[in-house]
Amino acid sequence: MLKLYNTFSKNVENFDPISKDGFVRIYSCGMTVQDTPHIGHIRALITVDILRRVLKLSEYSLFSVYNFTDIDDKLITKMGESHIDYRIISQRNIDEFFEVFNNLNILPFDVYPRATGHIEEIIELISKLLEKGFAYKSGDDIYFSVSKFKEYGKLSGKRLDDLIEGKRVEVNQNKENPLDFVLWKGARDNEPYWYSPFGKGRPGWHIECSAMSMKYLGESFDIHAGGKDLIFPHHENEIAQSECATGKPFAKYWIHNGMVNLKGEKMSKSLGNVFKAKELLKLYGPNVLRFFLYKTHYRKDIEFSKERVEEAKTAFKRLVPYISENFEEDNIEVDIYKDFKNALEDDLNTPEALGIIFETVNMINKKEKEENLLKNTLCRMYKDLGFIFVKKEKDDLTEQLVEVLLKIRESMKKEKNYQMADLIREELKKRKIVINDLKDGVTWKIED
RNA sequence: GGCGGUAUAGCCAAGUGGUAAGGCGACGGUCUGCAAAACCGUUAUUCUCCGGUUCAAAUCCGGAUGCCGCCUCCA
Known part of the structure; x- marks a missing residue:
């Protein structure tokens, strides 16, 4: 039985998909492509990857979506600074994303929608919210009225009163309530815009994810994943918009991965580069990075340092001699494999799964059981975790x-x-x- | 100030009631001309602190403290 921690309930729950057709519908909150992918994006990607691999182990079929938010304030700022069209900047970053994605051996998603490709759906959704009275026009903008949604804050555990009392809420004359967020931004000078019934403008942050997830996965779907930094306001706002528009529950399970932090060391230029996904891949390769991330449970924060990655590299090397692409997948040590699978099905406990792998390696070295059986088991586990079988070609x-x-x-x-x-x-x-x-x-x- | 998370050996890290997985490092050994690699062995009477519940707690309850994230763009 697969168990997953749900941010919504703050508990580990038995996984029970909405639809009984055998398909699990997953939305992975992707990048805003104002910059190239970094270690944090890799972690989110590896998290949703192991999630899907474990779902497959549990014999579910998947339909999964990974989105790109390819229009936002920062992208527009970058366009202003560089005098390069935002579409060129975002496309470059998306290209690099896919390079990293392929290199990491991430299971392909079924759809990779982009915000700018779904303006119509976004406009429709905003119109619906206006009709139902959850949104209002102010100046050239359209805002979502947070106070109209009684359950606002139910994901993040925040209460409206606390938020309003906090000092960090931005002051905006156009808003009826400082917590209201923008659904549609009226076009300013020299900014990209689209035509809509509410005037020239562009979508605000949050609305694109509601529009795209509901388009491809339905009004209610199983899993919504992303970094925990997105819980508030992004995911909270997605829930508000979506549920107000449809009157139905939005995502059933909310899976959030922990952050990758930099401690002690400043985000210096050199470290900043190392922090980049492409640079890390060049230095360590996909298997070591995956191994490094699996060493810590996905919900826990990680302090990133090169020393930790080097340590992972050393440990990973101990597996390599036993790994071969040609192994008998069904001739395995059942008890070990069962423990391994149970670990993964227990809220994706990859550290424990790795522990079982090393115990198996130790058993081989001590010749405790039939070597071939253990090696097959090892290869099977290795494959399940998404590691790549590398053939060292000596020329x-x-x-x-x-x-x-x-x-x-x-x-x-x-x-x-x-x-x-x-x-x-x-x-x-x-x-x-x-x-x-x-x-x-x-x-x-x-x-x- | 509010919300959430976390505290386990030198370091990293699993473990939600039954007596501390695993990895790195260190030390000792096998091997060796020496080294490296590989392998074997040792490395937490104890889980931030103080109370409580229990036959039994790292695990449950109450309190204290530290650290981290979010509350503004963020995976």
Whole structure:
């Protein structure tokens, strides 16, 4: 039985999809594409990825959506600064997103909708909210009236009174209530705009997610996922808009992943680059990054540091020798696999699942059970978690040259010319070729 | 100020009533010309603190304290 923590109830709940057709409908709150993806986006992506992988293990079929918010204030600011059209900026970032996405081996989504491709749906939704009296026009803008929705705050646990008393609520003369949020922004000078019954303008933040999720998944759907920083106001506002427009409950389960924070170190230029998804992938590769994130439960915050990732890299290396694409998927140690699956079905407990994997590795080393069975089990678990099977191709010429050098080195060792033998070892190591002198011969491998 | 989360070894991190998974590091060992790698072993009488419930608590209840996030754009 799959259990998931639901932000809505603040409890781990048994997962019970709305529709009994075997399909689980998932909306993953994607990027606002004003910038390139960073480690935080990777974490959100890996979270919704393991969620979907576990749903599949639990034999559900999926229909999943990942959106791009490709028009917003920051994008417009960037356009002003760079004099590059916002569509070019957002497209570049989306391209990089997909590069990262493919590299990470994320399960494909069924649809990748963009806000600017759904202006009609957005306008329809706003019109409906105006008709029903949940929204009002003020100046050139349309606002959602928070006080009209009695249940406002039910996701984040915030109360309207507390929010109003807080100091951080922005003052805006156009709003009836300072907490009201904009659904449609009237066009200012030099800003992109679309035509609508309420004048030239563009959608506000929040409304695009309601419009797109309901278009592809229906008015009520199973899972809405995203970073926990989105709980308020983004997801709270999505619920308000959607439920006021349809009169039906919006998403049933709200899954939120923890943040990736930078501690101690300032977001310096160099670190800032390392923080970028593409840069991290170049440095560590998809498996190590995935492993690094799996080491901590998805709901817990992570303090990011290179040391932690290096540590993950060292640990991950212990698995690699046992991993092969060609394994018998059904010839496995059932008890171990059952524990593994149970761990994942218990609110995606990847740290525990990794623990089981290492226990299996230790069993192989101690020859506690039939090796082949354990290796198959290991490969199966490895595959379930979405790791990539990597084939290290040694190219022909390199192979021959290294063999020649090793022969020379062997004869030097026989002559007790250890100085030269060690020199060869060092020089090869500089070129990422690592020699292991074992009892019965020499092996070598190319390091990542 | 409000809301939410969290506190487990040197570090990272699972564990929601039955006596502390796993990883990194460190130390010891096997192997070795030496090293590295690999493997084996050791590494928390104790879970922030103070009370309480219970035969039994890291786990439940009450209180205190620290840290983090959100409340403004954010995955």
